[in-house]
Amino acid sequence: MEHSKKDPKSFIVTDDYFIDLLTALTNLSPYWMKQLKQGSIKLQWAVQIGSRLDQEQQRRYMEWLQDTLVPDKWMGKVLHAFSMNMPEWAVHHVLRIYKLEEKTRAAIIMYNDLMALYEEIILNFEYEFLEGGWPEEDELLEQILHGVEKELQSLADQAGAHHKKDYRDYGDSSTDSYDRLASLQGCPYPVLIGLKPDAGAEQIRAQSRRLLKKLHPDHGGSACLFDLVKKAYDTYSQQ
Template sequence: MDDTMKDRPDPERITVTDDRLIPVVAALTNLTESWKVQLSKSAVSLPMAVQIGKRLNRDQQRALLEFWEDARLPDKYMSRVLHAFARNMPEWAVHQVIRIFRLTEKIKASVVMLNDWMERFDALYEQFEHEFWEREWPGAEEELESYLDRLEAEFQVLYRQASDEKKSYNRHYGDSSSDSARDSARPAGPSRGPVSFSTLIGAADDASPKELKHRYRTLMKKLHPDHGGSAYLFDWVKQAHDNYMQGKSSF
């Protein structure tokens, strides 16, 4: 090898001097070859790959990859699964945790328009999330199993009760079809009175325009599908608002 070749930098070696990048490079270097393949295929995002390399040892990474390939969960659950494996939760517990998270999404869709139930759900869900992320759950498997079973049962009871309440709500304010939902916001025949826009959004009948506007915007944020809400309920309330505004402009 001549002197010219010796002076050339190795294309496979890169010197990183930025303090912000050093932990990133170290995390990616710590990835197993299988996760590096997943990253090269864009099957896993770069930020998630960094977290995997940063938080998991090699054995944990292999276990996570097997779980991930078998379960094929949506990306929104990946950070939770990663956190569970980082704290060495058994696989059965990880499956149950994800099942509870999925259950909470169904509950939220059921209670989002029922203010009292939403408060109960928020309180239980906030405790669930806090204890999960702060690692406040029992470490022993028997105690963990008992804890998760009790937690899931509490959510199941809340879901059943909220679903019954929602059915009762729909019987008063509209059925399950989108046409009936839209009709419920308009004046009806003599056998059924119209549902006012203020009642639909949980405001008092004598609420001010400012209060109605605030209530409407707050509710729409909760209902928006991008935030985990219900597209059906979002469209329903929006249609009611449009009808309400048209009625005001006609005077």
């Protein structure tokens, strides 16, 4: 960026980054520019809107957000959906899938076989979503989204069945039951609770705390599974 020789108060922008930034801001609709000036949205988000959405898409995006409460963690997904000109019903469906995805992961986190299926489903779903591989026809798109939702729900249902079996088979807190359950898993503790084998102590403690709440016998959980996580949590808490 350098001063203009004709007008000292003006600047000539030569840096590609600033050119892209100014282009995005110039493309903002009056509504989004007003939101930026009022501080209702951050500059980074305004640039995303201006660079990815045309004027009509910005209008649809604005109207949709006025009627829908979206957590910040999914705002990028919504913006991408509008940049792909997805119909509004499909955007709602995508958000529903992401909500179900979180619940499903929490339900199956103790079961490695289900986690492998879950990761494959989500990987395919996100690839098609982010790469724009879905059909434009409403009927076909609805079939795809409904199929993903059905697969995730099936995993959650299977986890429920596994949980009931674990409770029947290992519902007591005896050392014998503990050892039998641990041997059945056949994997390191971090992997058992859904983390990478080399996960750090803080990650393991945080994940264990979440599982302890879910597995507590007073909340319908398995006493043996609770003891398994509690014993490991106590060990890592000392590190």
